[in-house]
Amino acid sequence: MLKHLYDTDCVTWSPQGKLFQVEYAMEAVKQGSICLGLKSNENVVLCSLKRQPSELAGYQEKQFKIDDHMAIAIAGLTADARVLCKYMRTECLEYKYTYESHHPVGRLVFKVAEKSQHKTQSGAKRPYGVGLLVAGIDPNGVHLFETCPSGNYYEYKCQAIGSRSQAARTYFESWFHLFEKSTLEQLILHGLSAIKKAIMEDEELNEKNVEVGILGKNLKFTHLNAQELRDYITKLEQFSPNSQIQQE
Amino acid sequence: MSGSMYDLSVATYSQEGRIYQVEYATKAVENSETVIGVKCKDGVILAGEKQKFSRLLEDNTNKRIYNIDTQTGMAICGKLPDGRNILQRAKAESSQYQDMYAIPASANVLSDRVAQYVHAYTMYSGARPFGSATFIASYNTFDGYELFMIEPSGNKYAYHACTHGKGRAVCKSEFERRSFKDLTCQEALVYIAKMLILAHEEFKEKKYEYEMTWITDNNGRKHQSVPQDLINNAVQQAEQLIEQDQMGE
Numbered sequence: 209m210l211k212h213l214y215d216t217d218c219v220t221w222s223p224q225g226k227l228f229q230v231e232y233a234m235e236a237v238k239q240g241s242i243c244l245g246l247k248s249n250e251n252v253v254l255c256s257l258k259r260q261p262s263e264l265a266g267y268q269e270k271q272f273k274i275d276d277h278m279a280i281a282i283a284g285l286t287a288d289a290r291v292l293c294k295y296m297r298t299e300c301l302e303y304k305y306t307y308e309s310h311h312p313v314g315r316l317v318f319k320v321a322e323k324s325q326h327k328t329q330s331g332a333k334r335p336y337g338v339g340l341l342v343a344g345i346d347p348n349g350v351h352l353f354e355t356c357p358s359g360n361y362y363e364y365k366c367q368a369i370g371s372r373s374q375a376a377r378t379y380f381e382s383w384f385h386l387f388e389k390s391t392l393e394q395l396i397l398h399g400l401s402a403i404k405k406a407i408m409e410d411e412e413l414n415e416k417n418v419e420v421g422i423l424g425k426n427l428k429f430t431h432l433n434a435q436e437l438r439d440y441i442t443k444l445e446q447f448s449p450n451s452q453i454q455q456e
Numbered sequence: 457m458s459g460s461m462y463d464l465s466v467a468t469y470s471q472e473g474r475i476y477q478v479e480y481a482t483k484a485v486e487n488s489e490t491v492i493g494v495k496c497k498d499g500v501i502l503a504g505e506k507q508k509f510s511r512l513l514e515d516n517t518n519k520r521i522y523n524i525d526t527q528t529g530m531a532i533c534g535k536l537p538d539g540r541n542i543l544q545r546a547k548a549e550s551s552q553y554q555d556m557y558a559i560p561a562s563a564n565v566l567s568d569r570v571a572q573y574v575h576a577y578t579m580y581s582g583a584r585p586f587g588s589a590t591f592i593a594s595y596n597t598f599d600g601y602e603l604f605m606i607e608p609s610g611n612k613y614a615y616h617a618c619t620h621g622k623g624r625a626v627c628k629s630e631f632e633r634r635s636f637k638d639l640t641c642q643e644a645l646v647y648i649a650k651m652l653i654l655a656h657e658e659f660k661e662k663k664y665e666y667e668m669t670w671i672t673d674n675n676g677r678k679h680q681s682v683p684q685d686l687i688n689n690a691v692q693q694a695e696q697l698i699e700q701d702q703m704g705e
Contacts, residue, residue, distance in 0.1 A: 213464060219584035220464060223476075225483030227587070322544060325537035331582040352514075359537025363517035364510075381511050 219331045229335065230328050233357035236337035237369060240283030242406045243270050244368035244376050245341040245352045246399055248390045252343035252350055254281040254421040255399035257370075257407065271421045275300040276428040277310045277345050279421050283370035284338035284357075292320055292340060313344030317353045317361050325359030335359075339369045343423050350425070368402060376402040383449045390452070396420060396432075396440055397447040404444070413441050467581040477585060478578050481608040484587035485534035490621035490655040491520070492648055493531065493591040493603045494631075499641040499672030500593040500601045501682075502531040505623075505652040508663040516684070521669045524550050525560060527595050529669050529679035533620040534588030534608075542590050542606075546570045563594040563602035567612050575610025585609070589620045593669075595677045623655020630654075641672045645686060649694035666691060 214220050215228030222228060243256035258267035271281045272289075274296045282289035296316055303311040320340070327333045335357040342353040354369060355361045366384050368376035379402040387395065399420065404413060411417075415437035423429045432440065462468050463476030470476060491504040504520050520539070521531040524546050532539030549569045553561040561569075570590065578585045585608045592604045605618040617636055619627040630651050636644055645668065652666055668682040668690075 219466070219582065221477050221480035221484065221584060221587070223463065223480055223483070225480055225485070225487055225587065227584075318540070321537060322540060325541050328537065329541070329577070329584055329586075331584075358535075359540070361518075363514040364512050365514055366512050367510075377510075377512065384512060 217331050218328050218333065218335065227328065227358075230358045233335035233337050234339075237284040237339035237357065238371065238373075240285075240338070240370045241270070242368060242370040242373050242376060242403060243281035243283050243341055244366070244373070244380075244399060244402055245281060245343050245364070246366035246380070246384070246387055246395060246402075247343070247350045247352045248387050248392075248395055249350065251392045251395055251422060251424040251427070252345065252352055253392070253395045253399045253423075254279060254341060254343050254419075255396075255403050256281050256419045257403055258417050258419055260417070267416060269419065271419050271431065273421075273429045274316075274342075274344075275304075275310060277423070278313055278316070279343050279423060279429040281341040281343070281421070282338055283341075285336075286338070288336040289338040289340070292323075292336065292338065295323065296320065310346055312346045312348065313342065313351045313353070314346075314348065314363075316344075317342050317355060320355050321359050321361040324355065324357060328357075328359055341367060341369060343421070343429075345423060345425055368406070372406040375405040379405050386449060386452050392422065392424065394452055396422065397444060398449065400440060400444050401447065401449070413444070414438075415441070465581045466578055466583070466585060475578065475609075478609045481585035481587050482589075485589045485608060485620055486622070486624070488534045488621050490619060490623035490627060490652060491531050491533035491589075491591060492617070492619045492627055492651060493593055493605065493615065494617045494636050494644060494648060495601055495603050495615070496636050496639050496641045496644045496672075498674070499670055499677075500595070500603050501641055501644060501648060501668060501670045502529055502591055502593050503648045503652060503666065503668040504531055504533070505656060506665045506667060507656070507659070508665060511663075516665065516667075519667060521667055523679055524566070524592070524594075525554070526678050527560060527671065528563065528566065529593050529671065531591040531593075531669075532588050533591070535586075536588070538586040539588035539590055542570060542574060542586060542588065545573050546590075546592070549573075560594075560596055562596055562599045563592050563604055564599065564614070566594070567592045567604035567606055571606045571610050571612035574606055574608065578608075578610055591618065593671060593679065595671045601671065619651075621655070623651070626654045626657075627651045641670050641674070642686070645682065645690035646693045646697065649687070649690040650697055653691070653694055653698060
């Protein structure tokens with residue numbers, strides 16, 4: 209098929225009813241380093257693998273606090289992510305000012321999806337090249353959403369996006385039935401185990417290249433600090449999901 | 457099928473007078489999950505199938521049927537982001553109409569405005585047609601129960617029963633066979649579940665969820681989700697019906 213005729217802008221449908229530019233934008237997400245999220249009845253945990261552009265550079269942050277009750281992890285074009293992050297933070301602040309309460313998570317994700325969709329329907333614009341995992345807690349419960357460049361969004365029990373994320377998703381499919389009743393510590397260890405499945409053979413997890421963010425019903429969003437990360441990575445050696453089943 | 461060089465822009469007619477870009481947008485709807493709208497004796501039902509493409513997805517979320525106001529609902533078939541854009545416009549139109557005239561917009565007026573909006577995106581080369589068909593169901597005291605479908609071309613018609621998506625052929629033949637006008641909404645649920653299950657006959661092994669909403673005399677004539685236990689019962693009975701049909705063959 210003469211793909212090149214139909215894939216140069218967002219305003220051309222292919223004969224099969226596809227928008228190639230939007231599909232190409234989704235590829236940008238797959239190029240980003242892995243980030244994943246998982247939730248229990250009380251907590252949500254975000255884990256990401258950070259990349260270092262060069263030996264002398266720092267590691268690129270992948271998780272951003274939106275409000276006390278909400279945070280995102282990004283995969284894809286960081287610059288595009290910054291735009292969405294700023295938008296979400298502004299919306300949360302305005303909501304708080306008007307209604308004196310936290311922005312419901314699902315509604316903010318809907319707004320982000322709407323914004324993303326507008327960028328897929330104009331000849332002069334391009335879709336956002338970033339996928340977000342939005343973790344949040346509101347009176348409706350504990351949430352984990354994924355947003356896509358296409359403007360689609362989905363609510364998940366746990367999800368991994370980015371490079372080599374299939375390995376992490378496979379881990380999740382085996383063990384996600386345990387997450388609902390997991391403690392925060394177990395959740396973090398599951399998250400790190402899943403990330404471990406997705407790293408290259410010669411790579412190792414350490415406190416510099418891993419980022420873990422936690423959120424709970426009575427716990428505002430925080431990052432684990434370097435010492436806590438080191439401790440968890442050490443605990444990882446002893447951790448196995450089987451041991452959790454035996455406890456129950 | 458290729459329109460040679462006449463299919464690259466929505467602002468180009470082909471030599472036979474077709475606009476290929478609109479037809480390609482309709483293709484996107486035809487390849488997506490089936491949505492049904494049916495008027496029964498005592499109300500209207502909107503229903504859609506949702507494939508759970510990942511076991512990690514949360515149950516009964518990721519909706520495709522929304523409220524426009526308390527008595528009007530919209531179901532989206534095709535690309536959900538495009539459909540949600542149309543939904544936001546429909547909500548704004550409905551809200552504006554009510555501000556001006558102090559009564560809810562009738563489905564006829566509302567779908568007319570939505571259809572004009574959808575059509576506008578088929579006229580300019582700097583934009584593209586929406587890749588979704590939307591169904592509007594509503595009740596108001598002047599016009600009773602109404603059901604409309606708006607296609608990516610901007611065409612809109614009022615229906616007794618309508619469907620779009622992969623399983624539309626299966627559903628249309630079921631519509632011809634059964635007179636939904638004589639069934640109550642509660643009775644019709646089984647047949648709707650049956651249509652949705654038959655619609656994905658080829659993908660039987662995958663897990664599906666069914667989203668159904670209704671506006672009926674029995675639920676205060678408001679657009680609400682059908683209670684989950686009724687949906688589950690309808691699906692169970694529908695599966696039995698399908699088995700009986702197959703054994704009979």
